[in-house]
Amino acid sequence: MATFADDALVNDQLRDYWGKAAIRRWAERDLIGEELTIAVTKVLKHHDNFVVTANVDGNFDMRGLPDPLILAFYFTIDRDLIAQLIILRNRQDI
Secondary structure (H helix, E strand, O other), X not given: OOOEEEEEEEEEOOEEEEHHHHHHHHHHHHHHOOOOEEEEEEEEEEOOEEEEEEEEEOOOOOOOOOOOEXXXXXXXXXXXXXXXXXXXXXXXXX
């Protein structure tokens, strides 16, 4: 939690979590509670932003999801802290 700004925003599965208290509850439930594993495959820096692509697995219902599940984590950094984190499952071009 030390890496997040006090007023940080996390958006995961189209839901907003504002501030450290809400982010902590989200992490405890959706990351730790689901025993998420995140294997980073790519990191891209763009200005003060980072895009981290990773294979994600865990103890959650995978029905309807691709295998492997690849998510993109869009980090916005402000004064060396995470000000915003948006997590998306990007579609692959066919």
